[in-house]
Amino acid sequence: MKKSTPVRLSGAERFVNMLFALVIIAIGAIGLYTGDLLLPGKRTSGPSGVVLNGPSAWLMYGAMTCAMYALLAPVAGYYAATSTDALYLRLAKAAKICGWSLFGLASLAYVFGV
Numbered sequence: 001m002k003k004s005t006p007v008r009l010s011g012a013e014r015f016v017n018m019l020f021a022l023v024i025i026a027i028g029a030i031g032l033y034t035g036d037l038l039l040p041g042k043r044t045s046g047p048s049g050v051v052l053n054g055p056s057a058w059l060m061y062g063a064m065t066c067a068m069y070a071l072l073a074p075v076a077g078y079y080a081a082t083s084t085d086a087l088y089l090r091l092a093k094a095a096k097i098c099g100w101s102l103f104g105l106a107s108l109a110y111v112f113g114v
Helices: 011-034 055-079 085-111
Strands: 037-039 050-052
Touching: 011 037, 011 055, 037 055, 050 055, 050 085, 055 085
Parallel strands: none
Antiparallel strands: 037 050
């Protein structure tokens, strides 16, 4: 059986992953609380960004939650006592696939006005 190596992240990578995860989930929670999930973009920054509400906001919040899991899985793998790369990389990959799927569904819901 192939032996996996432990997850290796520098202190800066762990800090950045945790910070981005916190910012992503905070933006999503504030957006759901206010009823308008604002997504700033390159050409739509500031208060004139894309505003999601209703089902598209909830789908986007699910995508944000998956992004948080994808960022925190390697960090959890680093701190786990018996960590192996394979498990946490699979969790991160599954979170990415689920997140991009929810992002696509949220985009379609926004475009079609669901």
